[in-house]
Amino acid sequence: MTYSSLIFASVILPLSVLFLFFDRSSEYKNLCLCITSFLFVTWGHHLLAGALFVTLIVDYLFALAVEGSLKRDKSRAVTFLILDLLVNAAVLVFIAHNDVFPEESGLLINKMFLPVGAAFYALKNFAYVYDVYSGRCKAERSPFYFITFGMSYPFMLAGPAVRYSEIAPQLRERKLTAALMSRGVKSFALGFIKSVIAVPAFNSIAEAGIYAEHAAGLGSVIGMLAKFSAVWFTFTGMSDMGTGIACMNGFDVPLNYTRLNSKLMLGGAVRCYNTSMIELFKDIRGDSAATPVWTVVLAVCGAAFYSPKPMSLIVGLITGIILAGEYLFAYDRIERIPSPVKAIVTAVIGFFLFSPLAFNDFPEWLFWITGIAVSNENSSETNAAVFELVKNNMLIIIIFLAAVSPIGELVKNAADKLSQRSAGHYTAVKVTEAVLTAAALAISFILLAANTAAV
C-alpha cells in the first residue's frame, strides 16, 4: 500500500485521523500512530515484514551506548556509531534494495516479507544515533517515545525523514490545531494530485520517448526531460503526502524538498531533493580540509541509498567530484556568476549526468545518447508518438511545470501580497486556494477510481 492507494486515501487515512480525536493526550496519539504505522507497513505483506521494527531495539541501545561512551571514551562511541551504521546499511541493502541480488545468490527474499519504506527508515534511525554522537540531541530513555519515532509511517516514504532533535518535544506533547490540520490536508491533497495526475502523464511521455525501440532525436530528449519531471513529482508528491499525514497527526515538520534552484549550481540543485539526507550529510561532512573527500564519499553513499547498482554508484561518484570542485571553487564565486548562465549550465550538466539513472545498464544509456544525434526513418514515428502525447497532456505539463518554476513563485508571492491587504482579502485568497485544491482532489479521486476499476 502507498499513500496514493485508493483505499488508503479515502478510508484508512480519514479513519486514522478521526480516531485521534477521541483523546487529547499525546500518548494516545502515539499509540494510534504506532498501530496505523504497523498496519501500513505490513499491509499486503507477511506479518514478519513488521520484524523490521526489531532493529529499533538496536538503534535504541546503540544510542544509549554512544551517549554513555562519549563522556569516557570517544573511540568507543565511534565504534558503536559504526556498528549502528552497519546495521542500518544492512537494512538498506538486504531489505530496501533486495532486488539487486541475483537469484542464485540465495540472498533474495520473498517480496511478501519486505516492508515498504525501509530505506528512509534506516536513514532516519541512523541519523538519530549520529545526532546523539554529535551532541545535537540526547539519547531517548523512553522506549515508547522512541518506538513512536521509529515506526511512524509518515516519515518513511520519501520523508520527511526528520531529525530526532526536531521532533522529540512533539512526541511528548503536541496539539492538533486548526492551522496544523489545515496545512496537513492541503499538503496531502497536493501530493495526491501530483501522484495521480502529473506522474502518469510524465511517465507516459518518458516511456514513449526513452524506452521505445526507435527512440532518437528530439523525442528522446523530451522523454528524458519527462522522466526527470516524473521522478521529481513522484518524490515531492510522496513528501507532500507524508508531511500532510504527519501534520494531521499533530507533528509540525518541514517538507523534504525545496524549490528547484541553481543558485549554487549543481550543489544547489542536489540540495533541493531529499533535504533531510542532505542536511545529515552536511553535518557528517563538516568543514575541514577533508571536506572534498567526504563530499565524494557521501555522494556515492547517497547514490547507493537510491539504488546500489553500478550505474548509480558511478553517477554518484561523478556527482561527488563535481560537488567537491564547486566547494573548492568557493561558493561565493559561484554566486557571482549570472543566474541565467548558472541555470543553463546546471541544466545541461544535470541532464547528462543523471540520465543514466533511467537505464539499467551502460549500453542502454549509450544507445540512447547516440540516438539523440542520429535519427532514422523509424525514429520519426516514435517522435510523432511523443509529440502526440505532449500535445494531449499539454495542460498538465504547463500547470505542473509552471508551479515548480519561477512563475509559480511569482503567483504565490502575488497571492500572499493580496491576502495581506485585509482580512477579507486573506479569507478570499485562502478559500479560493482551498476550493481549487478540493476540485483538483475530486478530479484525482475520479481518475484514480476509474483506473482502479479498469485494472
Next chain:
Amino acid sequence: MGRFEDHNNVTDADEINYFLNNAANADDAENAAAAAEEKRLGNISEEDTKAHSDALTIIIIAFVILFFGSVFTTLTNHQDMTEDTDNASARFGKFVEGSYFADIEKKFNTQLPLQDEFHNASILIKYCFGIDNSTDDLIDIESKRLADDPYSISQTNQYIPVNNNTSSEEGDDDGEVTKKTLPEVVTTSNNKNKKISGITLTTVTNENQMFDEEDKPMSVDRNAPPGNHDAGFNPYANSTETQPTETQTPITQPSDQPTETASHTQIYFTDPNRTQPSETEPVQSEPEQSGQIPQNTDPVTTDPPATTKSTNMFIIPAQGR
C-alpha cells in the same frame, strides 16, 4: 514641592501652559491607549481570520475526502461477493501471510461502486482538459443497465408465464412482434430487491419457426447454476425480450441496420432461488467492450492504438522504499 504648590512663584501663564501641556499629553495618552487597543483588536482579528480560513480549508478539503470515502464504502456492489467460509485458523493464517489485507484491498478495488459512471467521468474530464480528444469509450450506462440488469423491467407491464412453444399466438401475423404483459409477481421492501411490478415479454415469431434444440434461442440466467439453459416456464422470470439467433432473419428491424441491442442476443431469466452465475452468461460489460455501442447509425471508427506502453501509475521508484 509641586508645580501647583508653589503659589507664590507660579504665574497665570505658567498655569495655562501647564494645563495646555497636560491636556495635550492626555489626548496623546488617550490616543495612544486607543491605538494600542485597536492594534490589539486588529491582532485578534488577524488570528481569528487565520483560524477562520484554516477551518474553512479543513472543511472544504476534508469534505471531498470523506465524501469519496463514504461513497466507496457504502455504495459498494455486493452482488458478486461470495460468503467467506474460512474458519478462524484459516483466517488467522491469511492474516499472518498478508493475504487478508490484500484480499480486502482487492475486494475494495474490484467492487467499487459506480464504475461505469467513474469511467465516463474520467473520459469527460480528460476530454475537457484536452488529454484525450476522443469520447468513443463512453459507456452507455442506461442501455447497459437495461440489458444487463435482470431486474430491469417496465412498471406498466405485468407478468405472464412463458411456455416452451415460442410460436406466435392465434390471430397474430407471422413475424410480428407481440407484446405480452405479465402479472405482478413480487414486491418487497428490501432495498436490495427491486420491486417487480411487471415485465414486458416481446416475442418475435416466424411461421417457419420450428426450432430444433440447437436453434433454440439462448436463454441465459445470470444467477442460474452452470448448464441450466432451460427456457421453460418460470413464474419469476422477468425477461425482456427474445432476440433471434444468427440462423434467423430479424423481423422487426432491417438486417443491415445496427441496433443498440445488437450485441445482446439472449433472454435473461432470473430465479431468486438460483444464486450461481451461468457458464454462458454474457461477458460482463467492461469499458473497452461496452464502449463499442454506436451513438448513431454511422459506421463506428476507432483510432489506431497508441504506440506507447501502458503505464502503471502505482509503480514507485526505488527512492520511495
